[in-house]
Amino acid sequence: MYTYEYTGPTQEINSMPKGCKTCSSCGFCTGPRAYICPKCNNPFIFKIKNKGKKNKVIRDFDWRELVRGDLIKVNGGPYFMNGDGEYVPMGYRGRFSVQGVDDNGILAWSTEKDGGYCHIYMGPAYHDKNTGLRKTSHTLLKIKRKEEV
Numbered sequence: 001m002y003t004y005e006y007t008g009p010t011q012e013i014n015s016m017p018k019g020c021k022t023c024s025s026c027g028f029c030t031g032p033r034a035y036i037c038p039k040c041n042n043p044f045i046f047k048i049k050n051k052g053k054k055n056k057v058i059r060d061f062d063w064r065e066l067v068r069g070d071l072i073k074v075n076g077g078p079y080f081m082n083g084d085g086e087y088v089p090m091g092y093r094g095r096f097s098v099q100g101v102d103d104n105g106i107l108a109w110s111t112e113k114d115g116g117y118c119h120i121y122m123g124p125a126y127h128d129k130n131t132g133l134r135k136t137s138h139t140l141l142k143i144k145r146k147e148e149v
């Protein structure tokens with residue numbers, strides 16, 4: 001499998017809290033970190049049963065064996081290198097829910113807020129001299145929910 005090392009600046013885009021918490025008493029939707037309902041002051045009970053449950057991450061796997069519903073974390077992928085040698089990432093980032101695979105990539109839904117349906121390139125590397133785009137496969141992590149292990 002082709003890999004490359006990205007030595008440029010890294011960005012962490014998964015640090016934003018996701019979703020919201022719905023009050024069991026009045027149905028008001030508030031931020032995920034709220035501990036009391038801002039509308040009716042109903043205290044939220046935190047689900048502690050999930051505590052300690054950590055998702056397992058698998059690094060070495062064959063992306064062609066991914067099946068619908070698998071969760072993956074994606075990085076790397078195609079990029080531009082402009083005239084100044086500046087690295088411009090063009091690939092996908094974040095978590096994706098696999099729908100299927102084809103000859104040179106993975107079809108998946110992004111689990112990010114504004115994410116859509118994507119084709120995550122996993123084919124051979126090539127340099128398109130017309131556009132300057134350097135296509136290269138994404139780096140993947142497979143996320144295995146602890147319940148499944």
Ligand SMILES: [Zn+2]
Nearest residue numbers: 023026037040
């Ligand atoms: Zn409430």
